[in-house]
Amino acid sequence: MIKQSKTISMLLLLLLMSLLATACGFHSGYQSGKYPEEINMAEHGTHHHENGGGDGVSCADITEAPSDAPVKRFTLTAAKTTITLNNGKTVEAWTYNGSTPGPELRVKEGDRVIVTLANKNVEKGVSIHWHGVVLPCSQDGVPGVTQDAVWPGKSFTYEFIARHPGTYWYHSHQQSSEQAGRGLIGRLIVEPKKETFRYDRDYAVTLQKLNDKHTLTNGQVDGLKLDAKPGDAVRLRIINADNEVQWMGVAGADFQVISIDGQDLNGPDVIRQQWIPIGGGQRYDVLFTMPKNGQVQIYSKEQPKLNLSLGHGSAPERLNKNAKEFDFTTYGTPKEDGITPDMKFDRTYQLTLGLLDINGKQFHDIPPLIVKEGEWIKIRFDHKFGGPHPMHLHGHLFKVLTKNGKPLSGSPIYADSILLFRGDVYEIAFEANNPGLWMEHCHNLGHAANGMSMMVNYEGVTTPYRVGTKSGNLPD
Ligand SMILES: [Cu+2]
Structure with missing residues (x-):
């Protein structure tokens, strides 16, 4: 009896905590009383000497070297606007260039991408983080770490080489939970110089929850319709800009998962009738051939309004809710790259994830x-x-080594995020090859806003920027 009431009160406590987490996550964020006045994210929780004693290199000085790479220029203006959804409703949204998602930026592998961000009227300041892109520290878009927030009337120009082809996205990293939630997001597609896969159509689709309320597929409330002819090979890039995991099903065709977080998989098997779990911030590209008759439909198991259909004719049979879950740990074909669980590592770190904490601590209290x-x-x-x-993880691609102690048996998986469910243990590896100050955080942005965010800092790298209420740089 005592045990039981203990369990019940534990459950009530948990419920209360998660309600609080949800309530605080979106509107007020981490800043509500939790941010210190001022903190140097290059030095917090470390001894001075560990960080090079201040005679190191500043993140602000780590920029893209000049080169003769082809230049692609864009301007993105962040503004508080009202938009009319396709169901006729007018809603407030914070937008890049007047829409959410903002414009899809398409560049070629190797291009020098130059993007000027202007802030029209977002009082709390904005930024752009290029999610998944490996770029120099000063271009990472994290207020108080790699730059100051961009205030109304001001602008900031980002410049980086798009080295890795793939599916990426961008979003404000100033109070990300609120700002991405209100619409400051967009897609970045880096087309490869040489295609690994063959396809006739290349579509990219953003799954989004606007203002915690409107479930949007590329900005559409009732799902998206895309054109495709019978026999067309279609590459579909799915970007989950929502906080929640989307279990996406593909009905009407066999398919391959050809890329995760923008990185090609090796020898992807043809599969059917599986739910693909896509965590917040993650991207999955699927490839399929349109059937002779009928449509292909792709939809979320738990949020059916997140859906799209391709082609015409009859709708395919829906996936069973109990259909198989896609498992990337056994998918595709192995390929040696020398990165193995038993290789020698210079440092090994353990991060234990709780409800809203990492190793029992939060944000700047996490070493x-x-x-x-x-x-x-x-x-x-x-x-x-x-x-x-x-x-x-910002600024790097890592390799997934093991899940629950077992080495991956299929294609190598390189990614910028790893989705963990309760009870999961994953080991990942990366080479420290991009000096800087990099965030490592949960991309359920409500969790990040509540403290699930920390730093990976290179020895000797400093920053002139400060996080906190004094500067107004609030990078949760
Ligand atoms: Cu989380």
Whole structure:
């Protein structure tokens, strides 16, 4: 009896905590009383000498070197606007260039991408983080770490080489939970110089929840219709800009998962009738051939309004709710790359994920993971408690080594995020080859806003920027 009431009060406490987390996540965010006045994210939680004693290089000085790469220029203006949804409703949205998602930026692998961000009227300041893109520290778009927030009337120009082809996206990293939630998001597609796969059509689709209320597929409330002819090979890039995991089903065709987080998979098998779990911030590209008659439909198991259909004719039979879950740990064909669970690592870190904490701490109270250029780093994520956590690392691609102690047996998986459900243990590896100050956080942005965010800091890298209420740089 005592045990039982203890369990019940534990459950009530949990419920209360998660309600609070949900309530605080979107509107007020981490800043409500939790941000210190001022903090230096290059030095918090470390001894001065570990960080090079201040005679190191500043993140602000780590920029893209000049080159003769072809230049692609864009301007994105952030503004508070009203937009009319396709159901006729007029809603407030914070937009890049007047729409949410903002414009799809398409560039070629190797291009020098130059984007000027202007802030028209977002009082709390904005930024652009290029999610998943490996770029120089000063271009990462994290207010208080890599730049100051861009205030109304001001602008900031980002410049980087799009080195890795793939499916990416961009969003404000100033109070991300609120700002991405209100619409400051968009797609970035880096087309490869040489295609790994063959397809006739290339579509990219953003799954989004606007203002915690409107479920949008490329800005459409009632799902999206895309054109395709019988026999067309279609590459569909699915970007989950929502906080929640979307279990996406593909009905009407056999398919391949050809890319995760923008990185091609090796020898992807043809599969059918599977739910693909896509965590917040993650991208999955699927490839399929349109049937002779009828449509292909792709939709979320739990949010059926997140859906799209391709082609014409009859609708395919829906996936069974109990259909198989896609498992990337056994999918595709192995390929040696020398990165193995038993190789020698220079540093190994353990991150235990709780309801809204990492190793029992939150945000700037979590000691940063210190790395040094040239080292190989292993991180072991252990999800002990709470809902799914899609853990995202800035500035690097990592390789997934093991899940629950078992090495991956299929294609190597390189990614910028790893989705953990409660009880999951993953080991990942990366080479410290991009000196800087990099965030590592949960991409359920409500969780990040409540403290599930930390730093991976290179020894000797400093920053002139400060996080906190004094500067107004609030990078949750
Ligand atoms: Cu989380």
